[in-house]
Amino acid sequence: MTPIELIQHNISGYIRLEAEEMAFFTSLLETRQIKKRQLLLHEGEICKYSAFITDGCLRGYIFDKNGFERVLSFAPVNWWIADMYSLISQKPGVLNIEALEDTGVLLLSKTDQEKLYTQIPKFERFFRIITENSLVANQQRLLDNLSLSAEERYNNFCKKYPSLINQLPLKQIASYIGVTPQFFSKMRNEMLRKKS
Amino acid sequence: MTPIELIQHNISGYIRLEAEEMAFFTSLLETRQIKKRQLLLHEGEICKYSAFITDGCLRGYIFDKNGFERVLSFAPVNWWIADMYSLISQKPGVLNIEALEDTGVLLLSKTDQEKLYTQIPKFERFFRIITENSLVANQQRLLDNLSLSAEERYNNFCKKYPSLINQLPLKQIASYIGVTPQFFSKMRNEMLRKKS
DNA sequence: TTCTTTTCTTAATGTATATTAAGTGCTGAA
DNA sequence: TTCAGCACTTAATATACATTAAGAAAAGAA
Numbered sequence: 001m002t003p004i005e006l007i008q009h010n011i012s013g014y015i016r017l018e019a020e021e022m023a024f025f026t027s028l029l030e031t032r033q034i035k036k037r038q039l040l041l042h043e044g045e046i047c048k049y050s051a052f053i054t055d056g057c058l059r060g061y062i063f064d065k066n067g068f069e070r071v072l073s074f075a076p077v078n079w080w081i082a083d084m085y086s087l088i089s090q091k092p093g094v095l096n097i098e099a100l101e102d103t104g105v106l107l108l109s110k111t112d113q114e115k116l117y118t119q120i121p122k123f124e125r126f127f128r129i130i131t132e133n134s135l136v137a138n139q140q141r142l143l144d145n146l147s148l149s150a151e152e153r154y155n156n157f158c159k160k161y162p163s164l165i166n167q168l169p170l171k172q173i174a175s176y177i178g179v180t181p182q183f184f185s186k187m188r189n190e191m192l193r194k195k196s
Numbered sequence: 197m198t199p200i201e202l203i204q205h206n207i208s209g210y211i212r213l214e215a216e217e218m219a220f221f222t223s224l225l226e227t228r229q230i231k232k233r234q235l236l237l238h239e240g241e242i243c244k245y246s247a248f249i250t251d252g253c254l255r256g257y258i259f260d261k262n263g264f265e266r267v268l269s270f271a272p273v274n275w276w277i278a279d280m281y282s283l284i285s286q287k288p289g290v291l292n293i294e295a296l297e298d299t300g301v302l303l304l305s306k307t308d309q310e311k312l313y314t315q316i317p318k319f320e321r322f323f324r325i326i327t328e329n330s331l332v333a334n335q336q337r338l339l340d341n342l343s344l345s346a347e348e349r350y351n352n353f354c355k356k357y358p359s360l361i362n363q364l365p366l367k368q369i370a371s372y373i374g375v376t377p378q379f380f381s382k383m384r385n386e387m388l389r390k391k392s
Numbered sequence: 393t394t395c396t397t398t399t400c401t402t403a404a405t406g407t408a409t410a411t412t413a414a415g416t417g418c419t420g421a422a
Numbered sequence: 423t424t425c426a427g428c429a430c431t432t433a434a435t436a437t438a439c440a441t442t443a444a445g446a447a448a449a450g451a452a
Contacts, residue, residue: 064343072339085332094339121317128324131331136281138334143268143290145341146374147260150409169429178342183409185431346439365399379439381401399448404441411436418429 003031003054007106010052010078014129015122024120028112034058034099041097047086049107053077056103057164059172060095071176074100074161074168080130100168145178150187153177199227199250203302206248206274210325211318220316224308230254230295237293243282245303249273252299253360255368256291267372270296272359276326296364341374346383349373 001009004026011017017025032051034040040058041047051058058075060083072095075081086093087110108116116123137160144153154177158165164173174184197205200222207213213221228247230236236254237243247254254271256279268291271277282289283306304312312319333356340349350373354361360369370380 062339062343064339066343068343070339070342072335084328084335088328088332117321121320124317124320124324125313128320128327131324131327132280132284135327135331135334136284138331138338139268139280142334142338142341143258143260143266145338146266147258147262147264171429179408180410181430182411182432186433187409189431367399375438376440377400378402378441382403383439385401393452395450395452397448397450399446401446402444404443406439406441408439409437412434414432416429416431419427421426422424 003104003106004029006054006078007052011126015126017120017122021120021122025116025123028108028116030107030109032105032107034103034105036099036101036103039096039098040105041083041093041095043094043096044092045086046090047083047093047095048110050080050082050087050110050113051075051097051105051107052080054104054106057100057167058097058103058105059100060097061175062094062096069175070178071172074164074172074176076161076163084134100172150177150179150183151191154184154187154191199300199302200225202250202274203248207322211322213316213318217316217318221312221319224304224312226303226305228301228303230299230301232295232297232299235292235294236301237279237289237291239290239292240288241282242286243279243289243291244306246276246278246283246306246309247271247293247301247303248276250300250302253296253363254293254299254301255296256293257371258290258292265371266374267368270357270360270364270368270372272357280330296368346373346375346379347387350380350383350387 007029008022008026011022011025030049032040034056040051043062053075055077057077058081060072060075060081061069062072064070073081081097083093083095083097085091086095090110113123113127141156144156148156154173157173157177170184170188171181174181177184179187203225204218204222207218207221226245228236230252236247239258249271251273253273254277256268256271256277257265258268260266269277277293279289279291279293281287282291286306309319309323337352340352344352350369353369353373366380366384367377370377373380375383
């Protein structure tokens with residue numbers, strides 16, 4: 001599938017568009033390639049785009065008060081990512097969005113997104129639904145962090161991002177589940193030992 | 197303000213409705229009183245309503261694997277609450293929603309909510325926006341849990357729910373910030389000592 | 393009121409995870 | 423080719439929080 005076909009397929013899963021509506025939508029998209037380790041968004045910037053990943057993988061992370069990176073989310077192919085706080089408020093955000101490998105995205109600017117809302121109200125529906133889904137995923141992760149051990153959080157990571165288990169450096173996964181790389185290394189060894 | 201005035205005011209902050217649209221909306225609402233400690237929603241049930249709080253306070257919580265309650269969110273006056281996972285999927289949920297004191301809510305059923313979406317598409321917009329806001333609040337809390345100490349999480353609780361600091365039993369707050377009541381008690385004493 | 397239950401506190405001990413440090417093996421740049 | 427840096431591992435020690443237990447104070451029921 002081409003990037004455009006991929007996003008059209010993604011949208012068609014939620015709303016039904018006329019051909020000319022779809023054409024109008026795709027006319028608003030901007031293609032961008034991000035090289036490994038390059039940032040799509042830097043903390044302190046105002047987030048002006050929602051990004052749809054067509055190839056590769058991004059990660060959203062912040063620096064905590066001790067200067068350590070904490071991964072908030074990964075965005076593999078077919079996912080959307082943005083600093084929602086900054087995108088909505090148009091204030092400087094805290095999120096860094098970085099390519100974990102060479103990555104292709106389609107960008108929809110905030111202004112075009114609002115154009116879309118007024119001209120094709122069905123897009124209110126589309127973004128309501130994907131926001132609801134994000135919210136559910138987020139609440140689940142919050143509960144995981146409140147009630148599960150690191151080991152169980154790792155299992156949930158594996159369920160949520162099966163394609164990333166072997167694709168990502170271990171320290172990224174450690175950061176996502178909220179432990180140090182050292183502890184993660186030890187933990188994984190213990191898990192292997194238990195299974196055998 | 198009456199309950200109906202309160203919810204109308206809440207909605208008018210996001211979308212502009214004609215008088216008859218507002219009348220149609222309010223005709224869908226159901227008033228319900230929940231006595232202290234009564235559940236509005238019990239885990240295992242399918243969530244059929246979004247609830248808008250007009251008086252009192254609710255809490256959403258789950259039981260973790262050790263059988264301990266973990267508070268996911270509080271819902272004071274003027275907030276919405278539901279088990280989003282269950283409401284969206286119409287599968288049995290994991291959330292319990294309980295009144296912390298005698299509480300009045302306005303209920304909007306899932307089916308009426310969808311009626312609303314088709315008959316007054318502006319409501320797609322309304323719920324998109326409040327879902328976005330929930331998502332942002334949730335992401336912030338997730339980052340808090342990954343990167344802040346219990347003390348700092350308590351400070352953030354105070355900022356988010358200033359009205360609840362003195363209204364809630366301490367053990368509810370402890371559960372929200374993710375520590376035991378014993379540790380919370382000790383921590384608060386230490387915080388007081390530091391300030392003086 | 394009196395009794396019971398719940399909330400809150402204090403303190404001793406226990407544990408999951410962090411921190412620091414050191415070492416190995418890869419990778420990419422000069 | 424050689425070196426610098428990065429990813430990953432192992433291990434010793436440290437710490438933020440949990441668990442258990444017991445008592446005091448407050449709230450609810452009889």
